[in-house]
Amino acid sequence: MTPVSDDTPPARLQALTSRLLTRTATRTHRLVAGRLAEAGATRYHYSLLAAAAEFGPASQAELGRRCGLDRSDVVATVNELAAQDLVRRSPDPADRRRNTITITPAGTRALGRLDAVLADTQDELLAPLSPEERGELARLLTVLLTHHDRPDPGPGEPAP
Amino acid sequence: MTPVSDDTPPARLQALTSRLLTRTATRTHRLVAGRLAEAGATRYHYSLLAAAAEFGPASQAELGRRCGLDRSDVVATVNELAAQDLVRRSPDPADRRRNTITITPAGTRALGRLDAVLADTQDELLAPLSPEERGELARLLTVLLTHHDRPDPGPGEPAP
DNA sequence: CAGATCTCAGCTATACTGAAATGC
DNA sequence: CGCATTTCAGTATAGCTGAGATCT
Numbered sequence: 001m002t003p004v005s006d007d008t009p010p011a012r013l014q015a016l017t018s019r020l021l022t023r024t025a026t027r028t029h030r031l032v033a034g035r036l037a038e039a040g041a042t043r044y045h046y047s048l049l050a051a052a053a054e055f056g057p058a059s060q061a062e063l064g065r066r067c068g069l070d071r072s073d074v075v076a077t078v079n080e081l082a083a084q085d086l087v088r089r090s091p092d093p094a095d096r097r098r099n100t101i102t103i104t105p106a107g108t109r110a111l112g113r114l115d116a117v118l119a120d121t122q123d124e125l126l127a128p129l130s131p132e133e134r135g136e137l138a139r140l141l142t143v144l145l146t147h148h149d150r151p152d153p154g155p156g157e158p159a160p
Numbered sequence: 161m162t163p164v165s166d167d168t169p170p171a172r173l174q175a176l177t178s179r180l181l182t183r184t185a186t187r188t189h190r191l192v193a194g195r196l197a198e199a200g201a202t203r204y205h206y207s208l209l210a211a212a213a214e215f216g217p218a219s220q221a222e223l224g225r226r227c228g229l230d231r232s233d234v235v236a237t238v239n240e241l242a243a244q245d246l247v248r249r250s251p252d253p254a255d256r257r258r259n260t261i262t263i264t265p266a267g268t269r270a271l272g273r274l275d276a277v278l279a280d281t282q283d284e285l286l287a288p289l290s291p292e293e294r295g296e297l298a299r300l301l302t303v304l305l306t307h308h309d310r311p312d313p314g315p316g317e318p319a320p
Numbered sequence: 321c322a323g324a325t326c327t328c329a330g331c332t333a334t335a336c337t338g339a340a341a342t343g344c
Numbered sequence: 345c346g347c348a349t350t351t352c353a354g355t356a357t358a359g360c361t362g363a364g365a366t367c368t
Binding site (some may be wrong): 029033069070072073095096097098 | 333334335336337342343344
């Protein structure tokens, strides 16, 4: 009866919400990265295509800020997307430091396919949860994320 | 009024629960690893100390299985713990392939200190959530984790 | 012989840092 | 000058793989 199956974790570890979070995230990441890989893409690809589609032609720096991607990774990812003709990289005449990134029709089509892939994957991920539970999970995670995005300042004005 | 602050993410990205999970986990991991580092430890150290304390003297393989650690990482981590005299590594006379890992008194004291550090860190992590919300978050994550730990088989007996 | 254990060497991918070149 | 943008090179870490030696 006692299920001491030689792989039950220490009670201390099971009690850590941080561990639940990171372990669930690892599996989630594997699932999502795998589904995107089957479609020939990565999270960076999808993020930048989405940003280019939603925020029109924009600089690499702006797209990177919006997606939370590092400048270095933006460069590499735009290289890959441009090589597949999913975005175009052209100099910005108004500010010659910048490249203007524009999504192409092929990029828009690819984005649509990836939208479908990701919608399926979210469903696969959240399969054991009811719609209400899915909403609650998203809400709780959003609270944590926004709380830890702003390091110190509480609500209201910063004391002078 | 419109907060188009140049870093609002694409709507598609904000809609992804997978993204919420992985981003929250990244920040969580940073927080936990940082607090453990201040105490001179890592997640692997804590995991193995906890397993050694809770499951008595045991082989490296068993401790690794219980903690979800790779055999390679167990070797390296036990090296580090043994160098600090937090565990002892001795040959198992009953099965000479194995090393028996035993926590030392110093290891038990270190584990106690790390317990306190991690309790504080969980509180820091979950600060914006009520006790009920903390429980609900842990429950929802557990459902997801156990669902995706078992790849295919549903509840009940596997069809013959 | 199959299979488990321990160890070492090395790999992949994510996320990040530093610095240079260019332009505002 | 300080600051922003793009680019390249390199770094750190987690998690994992392969192979060998030893033993059951």
